[in-house]
Structure formats: C-alpha cells, structure tokens
Amino acid sequence: MCGIVGIVGKNQAERVILNGLHRLEYRGYDSAGLFVADESHHHLVKSPGRIKNLEDKVTAEVTGNIGIGHTRWATHGEPTEENAHPHTSQSGQLVLVHNGVIENFEEIQQNYLSEHTFLGQTDTEIAVHLVEELKVKENLSTKEAFRKALSIIKGSYAFGLIDLTDLQTIYVAKNKSPLLIGLGDGFNVICSDALAVLDQTDTFVEIEDGEMVTVTADSVVIEKQDGQVVTRDSFKTQVDLTDIEKGTYPFYMLKEIDEQPTVMRRLVQEYQGDNHQVNIDPALVAEFAQSDRIYIVACGTSNNAGWSAKTLIEKLTNIPVEVHLSSEFAYDMPLLSAKPFFIYLSQSGETADSRQVLVTTNKLGHPALTITNVAGSTLSREAKHTLLLYAGPEIAVASTKAYTGQIAVMSILAKAVGEYKQIQAAKEFDVFHELSIVASAMDSLINDKQHIKDLADEFLATTRNAFYIGRSNDYYVSMEAALKLKEISYVQAEGFAAGELKHGTIALIEEGTPVMAIITEEVTGSHTRGNIKEVESRGAKTLVIVTEKLAKPTDQIVLPTVHPLLSSLVSVVPTQLLAYNATIQRGYDVDKPRNLAKSVTVE
Known part of the structure; x- marks a missing residue:
C-alpha cells in the first residue's frame, strides 16, 4: 500500500x-524517505507527512549515483520519522x-534479535537487522544473508536492499507485493509501479513471487530461492x-x-470486431x-x-451470479457450484x-478471469484470462473511471457469452x-x-451524515455513491435499499438529513417515491x-435515457461529482484522502 523507487x-x-515518489503519491502514504550514496558520501533523509516535507530536507549535498526511496502507509508503528x-x-x-507485512516479525525478533536495539516499531526494521545478524553470525555475503533471511521471513514483501560496502548493487526480492525492474541505458531502476519512472525508461522486467534479483547499472540477475538463474524477457509499457x-x-x-465518456468509446474501439x-x-x-455459476x-x-453488473450478466447469459468481498471469501469460502467461473475485479491488479x-x-482448478486496468499486474498474470479496462492510469484514490470501465467490460463480455449461448436478450x-449512447x-x-456543484453546496456543505437510497440496481449504485462521499469528504454516508429504511435505519433521519434517491427503474420507481415521502x-x-x-418537475438531477441494463453507468456520474464538490467545499485533498491507499497490497 506504499511505494518504492x-x-x-x-x-x-x-x-x-x-x-x-511524487508519481506514487496516488497510492496513499503518511511518511517518506530516501537513501542516496556515492563512493564518498551517503545520506539518509526521512520525514512524516507529504513528500514535499521530505523534499524540503534534501539539501544540495544530498546526492549520489545509487539510492532507494519509499512512501509508507503505516501498518506497524505510527507515521513518525523513526518509523519511516x-x-x-x-x-x-x-x-x-x-x-508489505512480515507476519512473523515478533518471532524473528525473539529468536534472532533479542540483543538488538531498534529505533522504531516497524516490522521492516526487524527484517534489515535479521539480514545483518545472519551476515555476521554465519559469515555470509550480503547476498547470501539476504537469501537466507527470505527463507525465514513469512508474509508479503517487496524489498530493496543496499550495502554501504558495495555501492554498485541493489538487492531486490518480492512476494505478494508488486515490484518491477526498469531497464535504462547505463543504469537500472526498481519501482512499485512503472508510472514512477516513465521519465527514465519504458522497458521493464517482471519479478515473480519468491524470486531474488541482483541489480547493477549494467545487469539484472533474477534467481529463484535455490539460486537457479531465471531468464525473462522485458516488456514495454503502453x-x-x-x-x-x-x-x-x-x-x-x-x-x-471527465475521462469516462472517452473510456466508453475506447472500449468500443478495443472490443468491437x-x-x-x-x-x-x-x-x-x-x-x-459452460459454467453453472459466476462468482465475482x-x-x-x-x-x-x-453488484452493478450482476443483473446484466444474468439477463444476457442466463447464468446466476454471486458477488463476494475478497477479504471475506478468502477465509470463509462458500459451498461452490459444480462448474464455477471466477471473475476478479481490480483497478490495479x-x-x-x-x-x-x-x-x-x-489450486482448486477453477477457471478465472481478471478484469483490470493494468496489463501485466499480478492478478492478470495469475488468472487464466484477462480483459483490460483501457481506462488509462487512475491516479486519484477514489476510483471513478475504473468503476464504470469494469461495468462496461462486463456488459461486453456478457453480450459475447449470451450470443454464444443463443440467448435472445443478448x-x-x-x-x-x-455504450456509445452512454x-x-x-x-x-x-x-x-x-x-x-450548486446542489452539493445546498445539500452537503455542512452535514455530518447523508444517505443514498434506491432499489434493485439503483441500490447497488447507492452503495458506490455513498462510498465515494465518505472516502473523500469524510461525511458519514451510507447506501441503503430504499425499502429497508423503515426496518431500522429511518430512526437516523433527523431534521435536515440529506437523503439522495436514485430512480432509474419504472417497476420500482413509485415504491422509491414512497420511501422519499417517508423520510x-x-x-x-x-x-x-x-x-x-x-422525472417530475421538482426532481433535481435528470439523467439522459440509456439502455436499462446500463443505467448504473450514467446514474453514478452525478454522485461522483457531488462527492468531489462536497470535498472541495470542506477544503480536503480530493486525490489523497486520509488513511486510504490506492493500491491495497496488504491483507
């Protein structure tokens, strides 16, 4: 959930x-630091807060020809300079x-480092102390000590390691956390995201889990845990x-x-034969x-x-769809159907x-499709199939164009499957x-x-609480609308099925509480109107x-007509703009909300 360069x-x-590091700000962070060195000097500079704080501390003498930098999103220890x-x-x-997160850091500290002194409270500091302990106690080279430490460490990690006695090498390793090697002319780079170093190179080499890499100015050597050298072709980022x-x-x-209409048109271009x-x-x-149930x-x-794509997939393919939260599914897998098919949705992959x-x-042998914005990402590489969003980089933490892109791609896929099955609706x-009309x-x-913006001024400028309500697919859009509002403006917002308000939630309605109702379905529209009167x-x-x-004359936002199966692509747009303007009104950073990260790479 943080960045390495x-x-x-x-x-x-x-x-x-x-x-x-500036280009990785979108991933979310609370502190930053860098180390640079040459044969004469080395410098370690760290700071809590924004990268600008770090930059202000980097004076003219802080320079070198080798270095590593980092933005941290706190997991172990507060966001202080010591923990950066x-x-x-x-x-x-x-x-x-x-x-990443080292799951057995306490065990490592007790078993290997009981006599060591630590400056902060992070699991990372435990890791670097472990490498040195193995290097000294077992008389190992830095590379071999690093390799042995990796065999001891459990959890997720992307590591970049420098030894001050060898300022021509960065040692790298990866497990469950993204890291790339960028190839330059007379130099090489490491990064969590290719965006960070596009001004340096467009050519990259992927690293797979469990691999260790030795990076110098003119070579990149990838090895498996047992020391076997791996040859892998580079790729050019698009x-x-x-x-x-x-x-x-x-x-x-x-x-x-604003880019969402362009994304819709690009998807038409990319997927229309x-x-x-x-x-x-x-x-x-x-x-x-050929599957009997789809698991999103x-x-x-x-x-x-x-959730917003569930109905359209079912109607166009005649295959039932279940939607699950990854964090729940991972440790409490439901009873699966006989022929399941899995769809994994992730902006970052x-x-x-x-x-x-x-x-x-x-491991269970079930087919899987990843729908993502990032070609070559981990979920893309490890799933059997991939469909891309073609949305271009999404930098703001609050996702907008990836959400609509995912729904649009699933509608295209459902059309193809339905035609294959000779479903009349498809x-x-x-x-x-x-999608062109959308x-x-x-x-x-x-x-x-x-x-x-005027409506945001009127409804959301000072409120502490707000509700979105709708029925059927409008309920699913309400969930996303509420998430957008809460994650960037910090208004306590909730999305509810409109008919459920009277089963408890209506007790939270007070004088002046904003309630935003979404109505796109004729069959449920009158019922939602009744719920509006209730609140x-x-x-x-x-x-x-x-x-x-x-629409009625008193309704505030009227949506252009689109196909009913694609209504969520249109109804969500004003809710995105309402959240954006509510945040501006309150003086918050729209792109980098507190406590959140763009690419969530820890469980």
Whole structure:
C-alpha cells in the first residue's frame, strides 16, 4: 500500500527518486524517505507527512549515483520519522525499504534479535537487522544473508536492499507485493509501479513471487530461492508519461470523471470486431458459457461494480451470479457450484485480498478471469484470462473511471457469452451502440458541473451524515455513491435499499438529513417515491436523481435515457461529482484522502 523507487548507475539519483515518489503519491502514504550514496558520501533523509516535507530536507549535498526511496502507509508503528523507511541495520551498514507485512516479525525478533536495539516499531526494521545478524553470525555475503533471511521471513514483501560496502548493487526480492525492474541505458531502476519512472525508461522486467534479483547499472540477475538463474524477457509499457499529468485540472479525480465518456468509446474501439461482433478470446467466452455459476470477487469500489453488473450478466447469459468481498471469501469460502467461473475485479491488479482468493481457486482448478486496468499486474498474470479496462492510469484514490470501465467490460463480455449461448436478450442487445449512447449521456452530465456543484453546496456543505437510497440496481449504485462521499469528504454516508429504511435505519433521519434517491427503474420507481415521502415526513432534505422517463418537475438531477441494463453507468456520474464538490467545499485533498491507499497490497 506504499511505494518504492530505486536507481543504480545514474548521477543525481535523489532527483529520480523524489520524482518517482511524487508519481506514487496516488497510492496513499503518511511518511517518506530516501537513501542516496556515492563512493564518498551517503545520506539518509526521512520525514512524516507529504513528500514535499521530505523534499524540503534534501539539501544540495544530498546526492549520489545509487539510492532507494519509499512512501509508507503505516501498518506497524505510527507515521513518525523513526518509523519511516528506509531502515538501517544495527551497524548502519545495510539500508532497506519494504512494502508489505512480515507476519512473523515478533518471532524473528525473539529468536534472532533479542540483543538488538531498534529505533522504531516497524516490522521492516526487524527484517534489515535479521539480514545483518545472519551476515555476521554465519559469515555470509550480503547476498547470501539476504537469501537466507527470505527463507525465514513469512508474509508479503517487496524489498530493496543496499550495502554501504558495495555501492554498485541493489538487492531486490518480492512476494505478494508488486515490484518491477526498469531497464535504462547505463543504469537500472526498481519501482512499485512503472508510472514512477516513465521519465527514465519504458522497458521493464517482471519479478515473480519468491524470486531474488541482483541489480547493477549494467545487469539484472533474477534467481529463484535455490539460486537457479531465471531468464525473462522485458516488456514495454503502453502508458505514456502525458497520461499521468493533470494538465489544467485542479485534481486528478475531476480529470478522471471527465475521462469516462472517452473510456466508453475506447472500449468500443478495443472490443468491437467485424460486423459489430465482440472481439474477445473465444476460449474465454466458451469457458464462461459452460459454467453453472459466476462468482465475482472484489473489494471496495470494484465490489460495487460487481453488484452493478450482476443483473446484466444474468439477463444476457442466463447464468446466476454471486458477488463476494475478497477479504471475506478468502477465509470463509462458500459451498461452490459444480462448474464455477471466477471473475476478479481490480483497478490495479494487485489487490492482496483478491489475490489470496485467486491463489486458492487456482489450486482448486477453477477457471478465472481478471478484469483490470493494468496489463501485466499480478492478478492478470495469475488468472487464466484477462480483459483490460483501457481506462488509462487512475491516479486519484477514489476510483471513478475504473468503476464504470469494469461495468462496461462486463456488459461486453456478457453480450459475447449470451450470443454464444443463443440467448435472445443478448442477440437483441447491441452493446457497442448502447455504450456509445452512454458516452454521450455521460458527456451531458459532465457538462452540467455547475448545477451539480450548486446542489452539493445546498445539500452537503455542512452535514455530518447523508444517505443514498434506491432499489434493485439503483441500490447497488447507492452503495458506490455513498462510498465515494465518505472516502473523500469524510461525511458519514451510507447506501441503503430504499425499502429497508423503515426496518431500522429511518430512526437516523433527523431534521435536515440529506437523503439522495436514485430512480432509474419504472417497476420500482413509485415504491422509491414512497420511501422519499417517508423520510421527508421525518425532516429529511431529499435530492432525486432520476431518468427522463420517470422525472417530475421538482426532481433535481435528470439523467439522459440509456439502455436499462446500463443505467448504473450514467446514474453514478452525478454522485461522483457531488462527492468531489462536497470535498472541495470542506477544503480536503480530493486525490489523497486520509488513511486510504490506492493500491491495497496488504491483507
């Protein structure tokens, strides 16, 4: 849930590291630090808070041609300078950065390091002390001590290690946490995300779990735990540096909301084959069609996207769909059907909870599809099939275009499977035409920003609590709408099935409580209208988001007409803008909300 950047073989390593850490800010963090060195000097600089705080402490003499940097999201120990990475060994000879969680750090401390003194409270400091303890006590090289430490350490990790007596090498290892090697001309880099070093290189080498890598300025040697050397081809990233720039936008989130119509059109271009046929691997379509139940496994916003796609998949394929939270499914797997098919939704493709489930379902031999925004990510590599969102980098912590992209991709897949099965509803559903209409509808809502800002001013400027309500698919969108509002504006927001309000939750309605109702379905619209009256009679202040066909003159946000199966792609847009504006009103950082991380790589 944090970021690593390192480089060997290039002067002013500190600038490369700082620039890379800035590009990793979107992942979420609470402290940062860097270590740089050359043959004459070495410097360790750390700071709690923003990277700007660290940058202010990096004076002119802090420079070198090798270094590692880190942004930390606290798991063990408070976000202080002492707990910030990089960490040093007992003697100070070894310097280490780490992403992940070491599960047996207390056992290691008791069994190996009882006489050591620690500066902070992190599991990472335990790890670097362990490497040095093995190096000294067993007279090992740094590389071999690192290898042995990896055999002792249990948990998730991405490590970058430097020995002050060998300033030409960075030792790297990975398990359940993302890390890449970037190949340069006369230098090499390490990074948690290719975005961090796109100004340095577009060529990368993947590292698999359990591997250790020795990185110098002119070589990259990958080894398995037993020392066997692995040869692996490099790949070129498809992301352009301009994709991660804000341009004239004040925040990435607003830019990404505005990009959603483009994402819809890009998905049409990428997945539409000849004669409007769906261009998806026939083997994936056949395997999906032959299953007797679909299990969508995801976290957070991706889980909400799964719920929003559940109905359309069932209607177009005639296959029942279950939606599960990864963190629950991993340790309490339900009784599975005879021929299950798994869909894993993850913007980053690195979500640790989802990967935990994927590892299990792979062992059981069940087919799996990952739908992700990041080609070559862990969930993509380890699932049998992958479909990409083609949404471009999503930098803001609060996901917007990935959510709508996931639903759109699942609608395209469902169309292909339904046609394969000769389902009439799928034959009649022109998914590419309908997604083009969705894109135009999104454009219309995005162009109405000022009206939505005015509503945010009226309804959300000072409230402590808020509710979204809806029925059927509108309920699923309500869950996502509430999540957006709470995660960036810190308003205590909840999404509820409208009919459930009277079964307890209506007790929370007070004079002036904002209740936002979503109405896109004719069959349930009148019932939700009744629920609106119920909360209004208890003092609620209501805002209605409704399709044109069902709108009344007093409704505040009217949605352009789209196919009923794709209504969630349109109804969610104003809720994203409401959350964005509520956050601006309160003076909070839209892109980097407190306590949250973009890529959740710990369970």
